[in-house]
Amino acid sequence: MTGAHRLQQIQPFHVMALLARARQMEAEGRDIVHMEVGEPDFPTPPAVIQAAESALKTQPIHYTPALGLPDLRQAIADYYAERYGVELDWRRVVVTPGSSAALQLAMAALLNPGDEILLPDPGYPCNRNFAYLVNAKPRSVPVHRSGGFRPTAKQIANAWSPATRALMVASPSNPTGTCLSLGELAELAEAISPRQGYLIVDEIYQGLTYGNVDETALSLAFDRLIVVNSFSKYFGMTGWRLGWLVVPDALVEPMDRLAQNLYLCAPTLAQHAALAALNPANRPELDRRRDEFHQRRDFLYTALKSLGFVLGPSPQGAFYLYADCSALTHDSQAFCEQLLEQVGVAVTPGLDFGSNAPQAHVRFAFTTGLDRLQLGVDKIAEFLA
Numbered sequence: 001m002t003g004a005h006r007l008q009q010i011q012p013f014h015v016m017a018l019l020a021r022a023r024q025m026e027a028e029g030r031d032i033v034h035m036e037v038g039e040p041d042f043p044t045p046p047a048v049i050q051a052a053e054s055a056l057k058t059q060p061i062h063y064t065p066a067l068g069l070p071d072l073r074q075a076i077a078d079y080y081a082e083r084y085g086v087e088l089d090w091r092r093v094v095v096t097p098g099s100s101a102a103l104q105l106a107m108a109a110l111l112n113p114g115d116e117i118l119l120p121d122p123g124y125p126c127n128r129n130f131a132y133l134v135n136a137k138p139r140s141v142p143v144h145r146s147g148g149f150r151p152t153a154k155q156i157a158n159a160w161s162p163a164t165r166a167l168m169v170a171s172p173s174n175p176t177g178t179c180l181s182l183g184e185l186a187e188l189a190e191a192i193s194p195r196q197g198y199l200i201v202d203e204i205y206q207g208l209t210y211g212n213v214d215e216t217a218l219s220l221a222f223d224r225l226i227v228v229n230s231f232s233k234y235f236g237m238t239g240w241r242l243g244w245l246v247v248p249d250a251l252v253e254p255m256d257r258l259a260q261n262l263y264l265c266a267p268t269l270a271q272h273a274a275l276a277a278l279n280p281a282n283r284p285e286l287d288r289r290r291d292e293f294h295q296r297r298d299f300l301y302t303a304l305k306s307l308g309f310v311l312g313p314s315p316q317g318a319f320y321l322y323a324d325c326s327a328l329t330h331d332s333q334a335f336c337e338q339l340l341e342q343v344g345v346a347v348t349p350g351l352d353f354g355s356n357a358p359q360a361h362v363r364f365a366f367t368t369g370l371d372r373l374q375l376g377v378d379k380i381a382e383f384l385a
């Protein structure tokens with residue numbers, strides 16, 4: 001065997017093979033409609049680029065403190081106060097290289113080898129691999145279209161075992177777009193509370209919500225709460241690799257130690273640039289982009305239904321539609337491969353998101369313009385015919 005046992009548990013992103021094939025086909029001159037990509041197609045907001053240019057000229061690009069630039073941590077705390085009415089001590093904010101590092105810090109800080117973490121299935125695939133990395137056990141909690149892909153307090157209470165330490169949920173969720181209301185989160189917290197567990201809420205699609213209330217789990221009166229967020233999605237900064245956590249006071253110092261050892265600090269230039277991302281003056285541009293995602297969602301939702309995909313009520317957030325394709329195929333993986341080969345449309349098979357009926361599901365990302373989505377829909381119609 002090469003390497004550690006855990007390497008056998010860590011699965012690749014299956015969509016990456018599909019993406020590689022799509023790129024190869026493009027290199028050969030084929031036009032591919034990309035509906036598999038999990039990042040906004042918009043460029044970095046101009047104000048962020050300007051701030052980065054200015055920082056390059058005026059700031060030393062050295063290591064920052066491991067928990068992040070104090071100004072940025074303060075600006076994140078101010079953002080919660082201004083936008084969500086949540087007063088937060090800025091010292092509870094931990095700036096990380098993407099929320100990917102934030103999720104790893106959270107798992108490293110909370111889970112001993114053999115401990116369990118509950119994860120809704122379907123869900124973001126990396127989470128279970130982060131658990132494996134600290135020799136913990138991810139436990140799937142299946143969520144279904146009939147229940148709006150929401151885990152219930154009863155399910156959590158039933159799934160909780162003596163080895164369980166935490167529940168992690170995402171709101172809005174990848175791949176389903178489901179948003180959990182503060183009331184629903186409070187019920188989950190109530191189920192966890194007597195069990196002395198932690199609730200981790202991944203809010204990295206926060207701000208990309210369509211027509212419903214914009215909230216944060218930080219409004220909950222619950223102490224054992226970790227909130228994860230990122231500059232990647234709403235702020236349109238995927239490649240800048242910047243995210244953050246808000247943690248209880250007692251976890252700040254351990255997070256500092258972990259961050260110092262694991263990566264020293266988040267990218268310094270990105271931290272300076274992110275100050276401009278949070279500035280309220282940048283908000284109209286971000287909200288214009290959000291409104292465009294909203295239009296795309298409405299278009300694609302209707303189009304997919306008319307093609308024979310089954311969807312629940314229109315998802316309230318993120319930029320994905322998680323569609324049941326069982327009326328069209330019994331093997332979503334083969335379906336996605338054929339769709340790509342035959343008509344040049346790239347979408348993600350359910351396999352990447354867990355073991356809860358993956359063969360019956362496909363994730364469509366509306367991270368490309370309306371004209372391309374229309375073309376993709378036409379091509380899928382041609383394929384199905």
Ligand SMILES: Cc1ncc(COP(=O)(O)O)c(C=O)c1O
Nearest residue numbers: 038098099100124174230232243
């Ligand atoms: C639910 C969820 N959490 C976390 C991430 C990681 O994002 P990043 O590391 O860019 O902040 C992603 C990326 O797609 C995601 O979908």
